[in-house]
Amino acid sequence: MQTALPPTLPAQVGHDAKKAAKPPRALGLLELAPNGKAHLIPITILIDGKYYDASAYKAAPVPMALWSETVYEAFRTGVSQGLFTVTGALQNKQANAWMAEGTWQTADSIKSKVAKKKVSSEPRGMNEDEGPPVLRRADKPKSPEPPAAPATPPQTPAPVAAPSAPAVAAPPAAPATNGSTSSVATDAPPEQAQDDSPPEDKNRPMLKRGKPAPMPAEPPEKPVVASAKAVGQPSTATPTSAVASGPSPASQIQLIPAISASTGPEPRPYNYDMKPDEEQQLRKKMLAMAADEVRARAAQLASGGSAPVHAAPPRSKAAAAKPVQPDFEDVQLHVFDLAGINEPELVLTATARMPQRSHEKPGASSDLQYKDLEYMVTLVAREDVNGDLHKSLANLTDTQHLDVLPRLELIDAVDVDGDGRGELLFRQVSDAGSAFVVYRVIGDRLYPLFQGTLGQ
Numbered sequence: 001m002q003t004a005l006p007p008t009l010p011a012q013v014g015h016d017a018k019k020a021a022k023p024p025r026a027l028g029l030l031e032l033a034p035n036g037k038a039h040l041i042p043i044t045i046l047i048d049g050k051y052y053d054a055s056a057y058k059a060a061p062v063p064m065a066l067w068s069e070t071v072y073e074a075f076r077t078g079v080s081q082g083l084f085t086v087t088g089a090l091q092n093k094q095a096n097a098w099m100a101e102g103t104w105q106t107a108d109s110i111k112s113k114v115a116k117k118k119v120s121s122e123p124r125g126m127n128e129d130e131g132p133p134v135l136r137r138a139d140k141p142k143s144p145e146p147p148a149a150p151a152t153p154p155q156t157p158a159p160v161a162a163p164s165a166p167a168v169a170a171p172p173a174a175p176a177t178n179g180s181t182s183s184v185a186t187d188a189p190p191e192q193a194q195d196d197s198p199p200e201d202k203n204r205p206m207l208k209r210g211k212p213a214p215m216p217a218e219p220p221e222k223p224v225v226a227s228a229k230a231v232g233q234p235s236t237a238t239p240t241s242a243v244a245s246g247p248s249p250a251s252q253i254q255l256i257p258a259i260s261a262s263t264g265p266e267p268r269p270y271n272y273d274m275k276p277d278e279e280q281q282l283r284k285k286m287l288a289m290a291a292d293e294v295r296a297r298a299a300q301l302a303s304g305g306s307a308p309v310h311a312a313p314p315r316s317k318a319a320a321a322k323p324v325q326p327d328f329e330d331v332q333l334h335v336f337d338l339a340g341i342n343e344p345e346l347v348l349t350a351t352a353r354m355p356q357r358s359h360e361k362p363g364a365s366s367d368l369q370y371k372d373l374e375y376m377v378t379l380v381a382r383e384d385v386n387g388d389l390h391k392s393l394a395n396l397t398d399t400q401h402l403d404v405l406p407r408l409e410l411i412d413a414v415d416v417d418g419d420g421r422g423e424l425l426f427r428q429v430s431d432a433g434s435a436f437v438v439y440r441v442i443g444d445r446l447y448p449l450f451q452g453t454l455g456q
Helices: 002-020 107-117 164-169 181-187 225-232 276-303 317-321 367-372
Strands: 025-032 038-047 050-053 071-076 079-092 097-106 254-261 327-336 345-353 375-383 389-398 407-414 423-430 433-442 445-451
Touching: 025 071, 025 097, 038 079, 038 433, 071 407, 079 107, 097 107, 254 407, 276 327, 276 345, 276 375, 276 389, 327 407, 345 407, 375 407, 375 433, 389 407, 389 445
Parallel strands: none
Antiparallel strands: 025 038, 025 254, 038 050, 038 097, 071 079, 071 254, 079 097, 327 345, 345 375, 375 389, 407 423, 423 433, 433 445
């Protein structure tokens, strides 16, 4: 019996590994302008359990994630917003960046088109509420009228041209079967969009489409420059559970994560439902945690990394008991339920300034750190069943140290790996450029699933 075990075990393992293999899954960022024009920036692609840079994977000559007729479904906090179909890929060789052009259809327009195509198969009158059934007498058939006698005697008809008879009796031409696949992708919901044409190489991994886009003859002047300029701007993707203090982003470019995959779980919303008073309590707790981070950073800058916050001793016990409160601006609180277990994950982003202390004179050596310096904080925490917050991530930098301490801008929560659980998508910004990073929240820690290269 022992001699039969070695060949059986590897065969079983190989079968399970083959069964567990998943199709490719690509993540991109959709830039939607107010006029409805959309572009897509590739972020990462998941192949056989490994994450690759989507702008470089199989870029021969166009990255696989930007092949023509590839369909991306845009999600805002887990809710579908529409479909983006790639029609062409553009490259900025100086910045080594790619961007896709394509057609955009909102979820509402797709639903309306699908509803128009539906034809009711129920007999007429089946759903009408007309009371009890009533027998109806069938109408008597009308007797056919006798044909009228011709007024004049019949004459021999003139000969008719041969082509006219078949032209009238010919059946209508059948519709073409080789129609455009992109129109099918935009008219149908994402779960119905399939590839009609088989790929040239059967072993090549595929997304929803498999026809690569032609390489442009000359790169456009500003294909990705617009997105590069937008790096310094805050993200305009606002989940439904966000509490923000600032101007409405309706007139700005919307940033929406988009997924391209042939299979995947049923999407679900990742927002955490709560009452307004509960939301305000969480906001106060998160701001208190952010204030501690800002004060610690200000103390580190003021003392070179060793002295406490107050360089001079306080003049009274009351001053020692009450810490200096930073002035927060552009506060945004996002509350998610990523795992669907009714335990909220909170993400706070804000800018802060330390006010000038009363015992300091204007122009003092520490006045730069406490008054003129702007701090940028991104805080991630989880609330347990007892209502206590546990810090998972604290990213804090300032305007003078972006070269060594990049800041994090939250984009949204999105299911990157297709397991039904949401991950946090951030954009990392520094003086050298920007990059995307994807974090998975497990307990009180954040694990990076994908980390882009700064400067792209």
